[in-house]
Amino acid sequence: MKRRQVNAKLNFWGQTVIFHKQPIVIAWWSAALPGLGHMLLDLHLKGFILFLFEIIINYHANLNLAMVDTFIGEFDKAKLDLNAQWALIYIPFYFFSIWDSYHSAININEQEALVQKSAVHVPMLTIHTFGINYLDKKMPWVGAAWSAVFPGAGQFYLRRIIPALVLFIWSVIIYVNCHELDSLQLLINGHSIDSMKVLDPEWLLFLPSIIFGSAYDAYSKAIEINQLFEKEQRTYLKNEWESDANFLFQREGPHEWRQ
Structure with a gap:
């Protein structure tokens, strides 16, 4: 009978393993840099897309530059540097990244609870034209x-x-x-x-x-x-x-x- 859940995968790209994650930790890393939390969950494509948009939106909003101005007390300069149009786009994007990573961690933990006592069926060695992994x-x-x-x-x-x-x-x-x-x-x-x-x-x-x-x-x-x-x-x-x-x-x- 074919197994319904798979708890690990090994190929030449690497290892993907379902393990319990602390959702609050994942959310914290997404707050530090959107995309990082998803990469910790092995949601690589989603993490890469969020990471890409974080750089693009943050850069056009001059958000980091405004933050530096705020740190050194130049509040008027921070207001001038900040691009309000891009900043308004950044706000929902930023909180969505945190929310999605948090709930994705919860969902993966639910899947992990179903397979945590199951036997691990993963090859110790894989050989492919592009490389070897073990x-x-x-x-x-x-x-x-x-x-x-x-x-x-x-x-x-x-x-x-x-x-x-x-x-x-x-x-x-x-x-x-x-x-x-x-x-x-x-x-x-x-x-x-x-x-x-x-x-x-x-x-x-x-x-x-x-x-x-x-x-x-x-x-x-x-x-x-x-x-x-x-x-x-x-x-x-x-x-x-x-x-x-x-x-x-x-x-x-x-x-x-x-x-």
């Missing part, structure tokens, strides 16, 4: 560290190609447009004032969210992959060694064994 244990802190150094690197460490590629592309776009590396080079050369002037605050404010969000994603996904590995091992051992017929030593009586 289940093994990962070190969560290594994935988090690599994603903190460069968002997406930790996802590549976990062999999760789709989120790694998305994070790589957006990280390059943000790093180039905020001129963070130019600023660092000037700072190393002793031009501290110029290093501050060259920064573009409108793009710079995207960096903390994508760096910490990517690191958190890599850390949590590494834990989930490790748990999936252990569940698959338990399922395999139960199926292969549960019967006495598969033991090297078989029982003849209550206290007697023969080889």
Whole structure:
């Protein structure tokens, strides 16, 4: 009989696993940067679309620039910088992203409750023209560290190609447009004032969210992959060694064994 629910999937693109998520945590990451919460739920396409529109609408609304003006007390300048038309579009988009990620987490948790006690049926190894993927244990802190150094690197460490590629592309776009590396080079050369002037605050404010969000994603996904590995091992051992017929030593009586 075909199984109604599948709790995990492994292919050359990566691993997709149904695990319980804290909806409030997912909503918080969506508040930090729309799209991140959905990526944590492995809703990659929806997360990519929301992430794309977050950048487009935020940039045209000059929202980050207005936030910087507000932080330094230049409220009149913040009003002039803010594009009201784009800002009004951003408000429902922003709250929808948070609401949708929260309710998506609840719905996925309901599906997880149906499969949490089911045996894991996922291949340990897949071979495809585009690549090889296999289940093994990962070190969560290594994935988090690599994603903190460069968002997406930790996802590549976990062999999760789709989120790694998305994070790589957006990280390059943000790093180039905020001129963070130019600023660092000037700072190393002793031009501290110029290093501050060259920064573009409108793009710079995207960096903390994508760096910490990517690191958190890599850390949590590494834990989930490790748990999936252990569940698959338990399922395999139960199926292969549960019967006495598969033991090297078989029982003849209550206290007697023969080889």
